[in-house]
Amino acid sequence: MQKKFEINILFGGQAGDGIRQLGTLWAKLLAKRGLYVFLYDDYPSLIRGGHNFSIVRAANYPVETHKDQVDLIVALDLETINRHHHHLSEKGFILSEGKTSQGFSLPWSKTVKEAGVPRIMKNTVALGSLAKFCGISFEELSQVVKKLPQAEKNLEMAQKGYNLIPQTISLPSLPEEKRFLFYGNEAIALGAVAAGLKFYIAYPMTPASSILHYLAARRETFGVNVIHPENEIAAVLAALGSAYTGSPAMVGTSGGGFALMVEALSLSAQAEIPITFVECQRPGPSTGVPTYTMQGDLEFVLHAGHGEFPRVVLAPGDAFQAFYLTALALSLAWRYQIPTFILSDKHLSESLFCQNLPEKIPQISYKKWHKKDEYQRYSFEEDGISPLAFPGDKRAVVKATSYEHDPFGITTEEAEMIARMQAKRLKKENLLLQETEKLLETKGPERVPALVCWGSSKGAVQEVCKALGLRFIQPLVLRPFPKRALEKALAPASKVIVCETNATGQLAKLLKYHDLEVDEVILRYDGRPFTTDSLKKKVEPLI
Amino acid sequence: MSLEGKTPLSTYAPNTWCPGCGNFGLLSAVKQVLLHLKEDNKLHQVVLVSGIGCHAKIVDYLAVNSFYSIHGRVLPVAWGIKMANPSLIVIGHAGDGDAYGEGISHLIFAAKRNTDLTFLVHNNRVYGLTTGQFTPTSPKKFKGRSTPFGSPEEPLNPIEIMLASKATFVARSYVGRPKHLAYIIKEAIKHPGFAFIDVLQPCYTFFNTYNFYNQYVREIPPSHPRENLEAALELARRWDYGEKAQEIPIGIFYQIKRPTFEEEALIKKHPSFDLKAYVAQNHS
Numbered sequence: 001m002q003k004k005f006e007i008n009i010l011f012g013g014q015a016g017d018g019i020r021q022l023g024t025l026w027a028k029l030l031a032k033r034g035l036y037v038f039l040y041d042d043y044p045s046l047i048r049g050g051h052n053f054s055i056v057r058a059a060n061y062p063v064e065t066h067k068d069q070v071d072l073i074v075a076l077d078l079e080t081i082n083r084h085h086h087h088l089s090e091k092g093f094i095l096s097e098g099k100t101s102q103g104f105s106l107p108w109s110k111t112v113k114e115a116g117v118p119r120i121m122k123n124t125v126a127l128g129s130l131a132k133f134c135g136i137s138f139e140e141l142s143q144v145v146k147k148l149p150q151a152e153k154n155l156e157m158a159q160k161g162y163n164l165i166p167q168t169i170s171l172p173s174l175p176e177e178k179r180f181l182f183y184g185n186e187a188i189a190l191g192a193v194a195a196g197l198k199f200y201i202a203y204p205m206t207p208a209s210s211i212l213h214y215l216a217a218r219r220e221t222f223g224v225n226v227i228h229p230e231n232e233i234a235a236v237l238a239a240l241g242s243a244y245t246g247s248p249a250m251v252g253t254s255g256g257g258f259a260l261m262v263e264a265l266s267l268s269a270q271a272e273i274p275i276t277f278v279e280c281q282r283p284g285p286s287t288g289v290p291t292y293t294m295q296g297d298l299e300f301v302l303h304a305g306h307g308e309f310p311r312v313v314l315a316p317g318d319a320f321q322a323f324y325l326t327a328l329a330l331s332l333a334w335r336y337q338i339p340t341f342i343l344s345d346k347h348l349s350e351s352l353f354c355q356n357l358p359e360k361i362p363q364i365s366y367k368k369w370h371k372k373d374e375y376q377r378y379s380f381e382e383d384g385i386s387p388l389a390f391p392g393d394k395r396a397v398v399k400a401t402s403y404e405h406d407p408f409g410i411t412t413e414e415a416e417m418i419a420r421m422q423a424k425r426l427k428k429e430n431l432l433l434q435e436t437e438k439l440l441e442t443k444g445p446e447r448v449p450a451l452v453c454w455g456s457s458k459g460a461v462q463e464v465c466k467a468l469g470l471r472f473i474q475p476l477v478l479r480p481f482p483k484r485a486l487e488k489a490l491a492p493a494s495k496v497i498v499c500e501t502n503a504t505g506q507l508a509k510l511l512k513y514h515d516l517e518v519d520e521v522i523l524r525y526d527g528r529p530f531t532t533d534s535l536k537k538k539v540e541p542l543i
Numbered sequence: 544m545s546l547e548g549k550t551p552l553s554t555y556a557p558n559t560w561c562p563g564c565g566n567f568g569l570l571s572a573v574k575q576v577l578l579h580l581k582e583d584n585k586l587h588q589v590v591l592v593s594g595i596g597c598h599a600k601i602v603d604y605l606a607v608n609s610f611y612s613i614h615g616r617v618l619p620v621a622w623g624i625k626m627a628n629p630s631l632i633v634i635g636h637a638g639d640g641d642a643y644g645e646g647i648s649h650l651i652f653a654a655k656r657n658t659d660l661t662f663l664v665h666n667n668r669v670y671g672l673t674t675g676q677f678t679p680t681s682p683k684k685f686k687g688r689s690t691p692f693g694s695p696e697e698p699l700n701p702i703e704i705m706l707a708s709k710a711t712f713v714a715r716s717y718v719g720r721p722k723h724l725a726y727i728i729k730e731a732i733k734h735p736g737f738a739f740i741d742v743l744q745p746c747y748t749f750f751n752t753y754n755f756y757n758q759y760v761r762e763i764p765p766s767h768p769r770e771n772l773e774a775a776l777e778l779a780r781r782w783d784y785g786e787k788a789q790e791i792p793i794g795i796f797y798q799i800k801r802p803t804f805e806e807e808a809l810i811k812k813h814p815s816f817d818l819k820a821y822v823a824q825n826h827s
Contacts, residue, residue, distance in 0.1 A: 028827075031827070032827070179827075180822050180823075180826040180827055181826050181827065182826055186826070190818070190822070193816065193818070194818050198627070199623075199626070199627060201623075219810050220810055220811075220812065220814070221814070221816065221821070222816055223810065223812070223813040223814055223815075223816055224810075225626065225808075225809055225810055227626070227808070229619065229622075229652070230648050230649065230651075230652040231648060233616065233619070233649075234618075234619040234622075234648075234649055234652070235619075237612070237613075237616045237619035237620045237623065238619045238620070238622050238623030238626070239623060240612075240620060240623060241592075241610065241619065241620040241621060241622060241623020241624040241625075241626075241627065242623040242624070242626060242627035243623075243627075244610055244620075244623075244624060245623075245624055245627040245628040245631065246627075246628075247627035247628065249623070249627075263613060264613070264616070267612065267613050271610075357818075357819075357822060361818075374545055374546065390628075391587070391588070391589075391590045391608035391624070391628070391631055392587060392588055392628060392630065392631060393587065394587045396587075397546055397606055397607060397608055398608045398609075399546075399602070399608065399609050399610075399611070400609070400610045400611065401602075401609075401610070401611035402595070402611055402612055402613050403611055408546045408554075409609075409611075410546075410554060410555070410556045410603050411556070411600075411603050411611070
């Protein structure tokens with residue numbers, strides 16, 4: 001077995017310096033070497049100036065989270081060094097334009113100025129220097145750089161940066177396996193496309209907007225219409241209109257935007273129209289902290305909407321899960337004619353993962369009307385699921401409605417009918433539970449303390465479990481609540497510790513509500529995700 | 544049991560509008576238009592979308608496809624239906640509370656994007672089903688249950704708003720002129736783009752305006768230049784939806800051709816998508 005290797009690099013600069021692009025290119029470069037990579041992106045809510053940084057962790061074993069301590073800082077401005085030098089490991093290096101005792105001072109701006117190319121290409125020069133520093137051949141580097149727009153100029157800048165510095169360290173390479181690079185939101189978008197999405201309708205809101213951007217740019221390739229309407233209310237209602245005609249639709253937003261969609265969530269339930277919501281959380285309440293992360297909307301999404309109705313809430317923790325669960329969310333929405341949710345957050349949505357894709361992808365399918373007898377949109381069936389027909393069908397009159405209704409979709413106020421229809425809709429929840437209960441990730445030894453997490457905390461929690469020999473438990477579905485599966489998973493654990501990035505321990509409360517024991521809760525609610533090193537320090541005294 | 548009622552296009556749902564309700568006139572005009580569509584073998588392509596209020600019950604009374612949506616949200620639902628299946632004939636029904644209060648942003652945007660719909664506002668200038676409060680088109684000083692000392696607000700003029708919002712078909716009609724109303728609805732359905740009709744419709748119980756409309760309503764003469772925005776605005780300003788009037792023009796104020804949203808914005812081809820090849824190409 002190869003010796004464990006990892007390298008953590010922080011790239012910093014001002015907004016507009018192309019920091020995230022620099023980090024992404026570096027991640028691509030190392031992924032091509034067969035290494036596993038993870039990118040964390042940290043930026044304030046502004047367009048120019050401010051301070052941005054990305055941390056790229058690369059290793060010869062799977063990594064799904066970053067560390068606070070880094071081995072190398074690539075500083076495109078001096079602010080980066082001031083802010084982050086204390087995160088640099090003892091033997092670490094700094095590549096920057098300033099004087100430093102711990103690395104190299106490199107004239108990147110001068111290089112760009114002399115060549116007369118746009119200022120932003122400084123990031124390509126820096127990438128060239130970093131590649132040489134790490135002993136990566138120029139041939140390897142150019143494979144990545146030549147895919148950029150203005151490839152020739154970028155290659156020239158990469159070469160100039162490459163020549164500024166001697167090779168100082170060397171990186172291993174692994175035989176390349178089939179792994180790909182996805183931002184969480186790209187995985188969500190692709191999962192939806194793969195399942196059969198036809199309309200994505202969204203109003204911009206960080207950190208969900210990159211789903212909108214990614215799909216809009218590729219709509220012809222994907223065969224998906226991408227629409228940006230006047231507000232979130234129009235987005236969700238247009239999506240319901242689309243689904244009523246048989247055309248699968250998804251909407252995406254953050255907590256504030258979802259608040260505006262809640263009225264239509266209840267409509268989807270009453271009218272039994274399939275729809276998938278992507279809720280990318282950020283710290284609230286209200287505008288909160290737009291570009292940072294928090295798992296603060298679990299209770300909101302579990303309970304949103306007036307009236308009682310079944311729903312599915314899925315919480316992926318990495319790109320692979322995001323892809324699979326989004327496809328599943330669409331599939332379940334259509335098979336059960338219910339609203340389904342993907343609960344993401346900034347940390348999942350805007351981090352870069354290096355993973356492969358699932359072999360089997362859930363597809364949209366639904367119970368079709370057999371064209372016998374007169375069509376009843378809300379016919380009573382054994383499983384509560386009425387067959388679907390769509391307007392335009394010569395034999396069917398399709399009446400969808402927000403009112404309580406009879407099987408034809410005509411308004412009713414009759415006591416017996418009201419009760420039967422309520423029961424018809426709620427009946428689906430039991431069937432759903434049977435199908436979704438297995439959505440639980442568990443790893444590691446059983447009779448030890450267990451760390452329980454959900455969503456984007458997965459990466460850090462999983463790694464801490466591995467390092468400390470603990471049990472890892474991650475429910476992927478939070479409604480219908482997988483009580484029996486969790487009971488079974490938690491039973492052998494000597495202690496149950498719930499880890500989540502919110503202030504009140506929403507998963508812990510949910511477990512307790514379902515009579516599952518929780519011994520300790522580790523919370524972080526400063527807008528930052530758990531990192532392996534910080535979380536480990538919090539777990540150690542508790543075990 | 545069958546959905547169909549005793550008369551053509553009707554359902555078994557008992558009608559619960561008040562005796563004398565203006566909605567009856569509107570229902571009969573819509574029926575007339577739908578019967579023509581049936582003759583043309585197009586009825587199965589029709590989808591009615593309604594909001595919430597007395598107007599909205601119309602979808603329960605017609606045995607055609609319908610989406611009984613929520614208050615103020617008729618237009619985004621109708622838009623979603625039309626985008627997803629442009630071969631459907633989508634007719635939105637809304638009350639004045641729906642269209643000009645709760646959902647006015649959607650109205651302005653539907654006009655702006657010229658989505659190919661027909662939109663009928665059952666404008667009785669009062670909230671009926673919630674038992675008599677002032678609406679965006681009630682006259683100033685209107686005494687409703689929420690404004691017992693008179694509404695302090697000026698009414699909106701929806702015709703002016705639609706003209707300013709780039710609607711391509713702007714009309715007004717009156718339930719007291721059933722032939723006129725049916726004609727306008729037919730023209731609106733024929734119009735490729737967003738066709739807006741403000742239908743004056745008395746509420747017999749809470750705001751009986753029959754006499755007022757009968758006295759002042761005048762059909763727009765055929766000589767009116769429909770493509771002329773200035774002329775349309777001049778006509779629109781002859782009545783401000785206030786308590787008094789000298790003349791209330793009904794007919795088509797404005798009509799022009801402009802590409803529809805569906806023509807402009809939807810993707811043209813639906814290629815088969817090879818996920819594995821795409822990911823290998825773009826995500827490694």
